[in-house]
Amino acid sequence: MMEIRKRSTPKIKSAHWVNPFRKSGYLSQNYDLYLFLLPALVCIIIFQYLPMYGVQIAFKNFNPLLGVTGSPWVGFEHFIRFVESPYFAEIVRNTLEISLYSLLVGFPAPLILALLLNQLPSIKYRRFIQTVTYAPYFISVVVIVGMLLIFLSPRSGLVNHFLIWLGFEPIHFMAKQELFSTIVVFSDVWQAAGWGAIIYLAALSAISPELHETAMIDGASKLQRIWHIDIPGIMPTVIILLIFNLGSLLSVGFEKIYLMQNSLNIARSEVIPTYVYKVGLQGGQYSFSTAVGVLNNVVNFVLIVAVNQVARKVSSTSLW
Incomplete structure (x- = not known):
């Protein structure tokens, strides 16, 4: 009787986890790279994480003499005070108006500019237009506002001189409340569209x-190639940038809006960042202004998480 022996299946060894902190690990072999990374990491910890310690004053009645830890707790008193404030509806409305306006106009502008630049056959003209459109990004906000005040002046402004030449009456742009958000948004587009187009060009x-060459052989026009090749090819980048923009929906630019404010347009120009600055630094209500800022950041965080989830389900492209 022949004895049948069972063959034992060889055991597959599990992958060995290499500890980077071992002497022969990756960390010890590339310590110089981590040394280059260390200053940036220290700056992030000092300027981004350590200040989070002061967020607790939003839940306290902060007194500089008592310090952060010695100030008494008041819970959500400052949050409730802001929501019940008579200025709450007006400030939130102005913030949403400028933010949504900027998103609808300012977000597609760099994308359209990049698509148009990508279709230019001449590299010389493309570089010239890129330089012209990039340049405003490096102009200071104070200089931009000064230029707006000069160009839109009702007496000596270039725009009003052009309107008078066409037969219209001069307009005091900075005194028109309904024009404030338009001036802010389109000046932002002029300043930042060229710089924002860099990511889309990349x-x-x-x-x-080869996709364009094949489409050209099939007789596709430039518009068809943009619609069926370029836009689908950069759609993941568009979705990621859209998530970032929606995640900072309530964080409108503080400097430009504050510099453009005056007593005639304050009803439409008062937004959350300017309100926090006036109440917190000028009014000395540190706990109240911190509570408003925390509430603003919480809303932005909820928005970016929600938009990220929607983007992942719809297009399978997301931040995480």
Whole structure:
């Protein structure tokens, strides 16, 4: 009787986890790279994480003499005070108006500019237009506001001189409440569209030229190639940037709005960042202004998480 022996299946060894802190690990072999990373990491910890310690004054009645730890707790008193404030509805409305307006107009502008630049056949003209559109980004906000005040002046402004030449009456742009958000948004587009187009141009450069060559052989026009090749190719980049923009919906630019404010347009120009500055630094209500800022950041955090979840389900592209 022949004895049948069972063959034992060889055991597959599990992958060995390499501890980076071992002497032969990756960390010890590339310690110089981590040394280069260390200053940036220290700056992030000092300027981004350590200040979070002061967020607790939003839940306290902060007294500089008692310090952060010695000030008494008041819970959500400052949050309730802001929500019940008579200025709450007006401030939130102004903030949402400028933010949504900027999102609808300012977000597509760099994308459209990048698509148009990508279709220019001449590299010389493309570089010239890129330089012209990038340049306003490096102008100071104070200088931008000064230029707006000069160009839109009702007496000596270039825009009003052009309107008078066309037969219209001069307009005091900075005194018109209904024009404030338009001036802010379109000046932002003029200043930041060229710089924002850099990311889209980088994404467009990753698209294979063979796709365009094949489409041209099939007789596709430039518009068809943009619609069926360029836009789908950079759609993941567009979605990621849209998530970032929606996540900072209530964080409108403080400097420009504050510099453009006056007594005639204050009803439409008072937003959450300017209100926090006036109440917190000028009024000395540190706990109240911190509570308003925390509430603003919480709303932005909820928005970015919600938009990220929607983007992941719809397009399978998300931040995490």
